[in-house]
Amino acid sequence: MPPSRSCTNQIEVHPFLDQRKVLAACRKHGISVTAYCPLARGKVPGNETLERIGKAHGKSASQVALHYLVQQGIIPIPRTANPDHLAADFAVFDFKLGDGEMAEIAALKRPDGRVVNPPHAPKWDS
Numbered sequence: 001m002p003p004s005r006s007c008t009n010q011i012e013v014h015p016f017l018d019q020r021k022v023l024a025a026c027r028k029h030g031i032s033v034t035a036y037c038p039l040a041r042g043k044v045p046g047n048e049t050l051e052r053i054g055k056a057h058g059k060s061a062s063q064v065a066l067h068y069l070v071q072q073g074i075i076p077i078p079r080t081a082n083p084d085h086l087a088a089d090f091a092v093f094d095f096k097l098g099d100g101e102m103a104e105i106a107a108l109k110r111p112d113g114r115v116v117n118p119p120h121a122p123k124w125d126s
Contacts, residue, residue, distance in 0.1 A: 008032040013074055014040040015050065015065050015105050016113035023074075035069050038076035041115045049104055057095045060088060067092040068105045 009026050013019050013035035026033050039062050044050055050061035057064070062078075066089060069076045078089045097105070 006032065008034045008075070010034040010036055010077075012037050012114060012116050013069060013076075014038050014044065014113075014115075015047075015068060015108045016040050016043060016110060017115075018109040018113065023072075027073075033074045035074050035076045036079075037115055038066055038069055038078050040065075040113070043115065047108070049108060053097070053101050053104065057097075059092070059095060063088060063092045064097070064105070067095065068097060068102065071097055071102065 007030075009022070009031050011019060011022060011033060013023075013033065014037055017040075019033075023033060025031075039045075044065045045061050047061055050064045054061045054064040059067070062085075066076050066078060070092060078085075080086050080089065
């Protein structure tokens with residue numbers, strides 16, 4: 001038997017970007033998804049929906065966004081040099097979002113949600 005191989009697709013994923021097609025294709029082929037920019041380069045804190053859901057769980061909007069990804073089986077890799085933020089980024093495994101909350105967060109996706117779109121990139125969302 002050949003050794004098992006694990007693959008991951010590292011893509012931009014956060015509550016404001018619709019990546020359903022890519023996620024479905026990855027799942028179909030057994031590829032995990034690693035999310036870069038899971039906090040949408042600072043757009044998550046201050047979002048009314050994420051803040052409200054966070055308050056209900058005693059969490060920040062950022063923690064809600066990270067847990068939203070984890071709960072879908074996505075591996076978020078938030079970037080921070082701040083030790084307090086790093087600790088908070090890891091404190092996302094002690095609560096569960098309800099189906100209604102997951103749907104509310106999913107509804108935040110919008111056509112202009114991408115935060116990484118260099119000039120040489122393909123037309124990602126067409």
